[in-house]
Amino acid sequence: MQMDERKYRILMAIIDDYISTAMPVGSRTLSKKQTIGGLSSATIRNEMSDLEEMGFLEQPHTSAGRIPSATAYRLYVENLLSGSHRLPSEEAKRLRVHFDRRARQVEDVILNAAQAISDVTRYTSVVTAPQAQRLHIRRVQLVPVSESAVLLVLVTDIGLVKDMMLHIDGQLTADQLHEISNLLSEQLAGLTPAAVREKLKEISETFSVHRQVLHGVLEAVEQTDRPEIMVGGRSNILHYPEYSDTEKARAVLAVLETRDKLMQLLTATPQMAFTIRIGNETGMPETSECSVISMTYRIGDESTGTIGVIGPTRMQYARVIPVLDYMGKALGELLREPGPQP
Amino acid sequence: MQMDERKYRILMAIIDDYISTAMPVGSRTLSKKQTIGGLSSATIRNEMSDLEEMGFLEQPHTSAGRIPSATAYRLYVENLLSGSHRLPSEEAKRLRVHFDRRARQVEDVILNAAQAISDVTRYTSVVTAPQAQRLHIRRVQLVPVSESAVLLVLVTDIGLVKDMMLHIDGQLTADQLHEISNLLSEQLAGLTPAAVREKLKEISETFSVHRQVLHGVLEAVEQTDRPEIMVGGRSNILHYPEYSDTEKARAVLAVLETRDKLMQLLTATPQMAFTIRIGNETGMPETSECSVISMTYRIGDESTGTIGVIGPTRMQYARVIPVLDYMGKALGELLREPGPQP
DNA sequence: ATTAGCACTCAGGCATCGAGAGTGCTAACA
């Protein structure tokens, strides 16, 4: 059997219909649509039957309409991806409303982005904070807090901030801490995590810096590998009839609460614009009836983060992709300059 | 009609039964329990009928059993609160497992706490970061980041850290920033938010500090009023049959996504150990079938946060209260000393 | 005051039935 132009058109029409109604699509319904162009229901039935044999359609039971298979969605999105991802300016406006110009912390920006995406798409969205591909420390600062406590602040090139409270033996004055800060900043500027480890060893031999401080720096550096993740619109998942079974919904929500699983869902192939996982491709039983669209956003050449949307397999791929595309670019720009724009 | 000892015992037995089964309780079921002590079902029926008249019981329909009314729960919890809140040591152990000794940021501690509570209780839990009753700034630090960007770090007495990226006109060296940091820290130490505002005005006249920095400090101070909120176990809500209607579940989950509503639910009367809101007492239509137990935890005398649990009205109050009690104390201690314990 | 007994009510499970939507197949048609 061969896929011809007409079969393809019919398949796409079925997918479109099913995405918006969540109801099996019948031949008569389809024949009435003008997109197909005056084919009788009988003809369509024949074509559908072929498409089913080819693995693109499924029948929940005899005498129901057909629903698209995962393979069909695959074909569908493959086609979408080859097109343009222009976001209608109206939607763009709606997205922009969510940006808080005054956001002064990366986390705020990330959270806003997640909420914006989920508000506009009505799906659940996930956004990770940017992660440097190669770490560049811009500044290490020790802040005096109390007799025995010191706050360690680490700022990276992309403006990512990690702070960590440290306990140290013996009191240090603000000025001493400042000096150490300058020393560490100078020594560690622009190093990779592995290099930092080496350098710290070296420093501990050459200079007298508190052991706890060096430990702290190392830990903070390592934490840069675990970027913050924000989830928006968790409740959206419950909008869709495929999750009217609470147990299914619970399982999906539970995934969203587990950092590791969430990361697993999100991992995007960085060289590709979009990674789309449909149904079982998500690799987790809990999400076998979900699709995940994720994409890598870039800040300069040095660091990347991920944004994604999770929803039922019959997701409105065509709407979500431009939203992510737009948002990814917006995030890249917004985060390029650390801090708020004037 | 008067509430006598027997009526009360029967009412409590009904509540206990309903809490664990979520099914209307009938007279025969009840008469078989030994807690009631060999009363015939007929007698119990009479008593139940009285209790219904008094407003403590409700009948979903004739010939169903009775379910407790909000008033009944009120009575029930009032009684609970007067007792002791000892947590069985076994549960305490389960809670403790969740504490990460290495947590070095207030937010981590808070998040762990929320997850611990929801894991142990199987309800959704909410924990706010501590909020100073009177703000005490311990240190203001400006960290050089780039030519035009400076990171402002604010540390309060209780080790709460706020950081904020600022853009400033004109470059400042690390040393200059350090000096300004010292100046600001000295001037602002131990002031209330109102006083900070005054003082900043004064400083801007006396010393030459960048306008943007002063603005930033003010904003950071004001943000201390909006403590971080962490939610744990959102998916737990879907365990309970009262939310097998997805729309109801969605509404509750949506509340958990709205900071303001969440705050409204949580506001606890600080002088009381526990605040319990049952059904409509939550003051929101979305949560009219929920109960919220919240409690204020204290860190020293100066600052307080809130921990709470949200679940169906037939919540296992007797189990949740000791958990919160324990957790509140644990948090108070854990957060007393800024930073990790040695 | 308590209880046994009885009539009554109602939700929920189960089978039945008809309507509606949809299919597959065949035969006629262009």
Add this chain to the structure above:
DNA sequence: TGTTAGCACTCTCGATGCCTGAGTGCTAAT
């Protein structure tokens, strides 16, 4: 040879009715 009309068949879904079990309220007896 591809398309279509027609028809028999299948299956779901909602409505209907029946039955059972759980539960109640009331009354009369203890």
